[in-house]
Amino acid sequence: MNWDPNGKPRKPDFLGIGAQKAGTTWLSQMLSQHPEIWTPPFKEVQFFNYRFVEEHRKWLPWHYKRAKISIQKRWDEKGEDVPEHIQKYLHRVTREPMFTNHWYKTVFAPAPENTRTLDVTPEYSTLPEEGVEFISNFLPNAKFIYIIRHPVDRAISQLKMNLTRARRKPDSVEAWLTEVEDPVLIDRGDYKTYVPRWNSRFAADRMLYLPFGMIARDPLGLLRRVETFLDLKPFDYRDVGKKVFASDNSLSVPDKARAKLREKLEPQFSYLDETFGKEFTSQFR
Secondary structure (H helix, E strand, C coil), X not given: CCCCCCCCCCCCCEEEEECCCCCHHHHHHHHCCCXXXXXXXXXXXXXXXXXXXXXXXXXXXXXXXXXXXXXXXXXXXXCCCCCHHHHHHHXXXXXXXXXXXXXXXXXXXXXXXXXXXXEECXXXXXXXXXXXXXHHHHCCCCEEEEEECCHHHHHHHHHHHHHHHHCCCCCCHHHHHHHCCCXXXXXXXXXXXXXXXXXXXXXCCCEEEEECCHHXXXXXXXXXXXXXXXXXXXXXXXXXXXCCCCCCCCCCCCHHHHHHHHHHHHHHHHHHHHHHCHHHHCCCC
């Protein structure tokens, strides 16, 4: 791993802000291979949403506990001990005080001087007005990437993830219809509310929107667009076609539940067509 144990705290240069279940893990895995990019050893720093979305604070201790376990497991699988400099780093970023401005900069301290830093946290897309305003002041030179997915597909993928984590499996159409009423499914994909917040503060030279379907159809083409936007040299990425976090195929959403989601999300389709155009939205899948 490209790592400077004596590096100084610094702010990130680039942020992947969303959307949830729209390829952010894939994007993070690809860009982490690029020699000009440094990413933390765990995905999703969760700094800004901790500061501005109170309900997210409930699960963030679990998020960091899981991250430490995952890093330990990766080294165990190689039959090696976690290097001392990484152990020290993990100890620092998981002890109080966390989520201060200085703590956030410490997360990126190991990045070598000749690299630029990346924070991919899909929850950032849901920030309230004051959160986006804070970012515009705190990161005056950063660039942002926002991947947009077909609203119903995205909501269903999130629902399946939530059900899998909760170890639940709806046993009837009525049970599925109840599940799709969960407001969190609408909230995470509320592009009509969130996109204008980001557009009001970041012009096209700092905010790149991408359609999710490009990841499957033309992953290298998407990465070339990202490289151009971030002013990176073209790179030969590994496993560009590899799927990450595929949905549980045993969870089959009935047509009635899918239709209910489509009805609830109809305003999103209209907004996206008007904002990005039909050519862009035709690439959601």
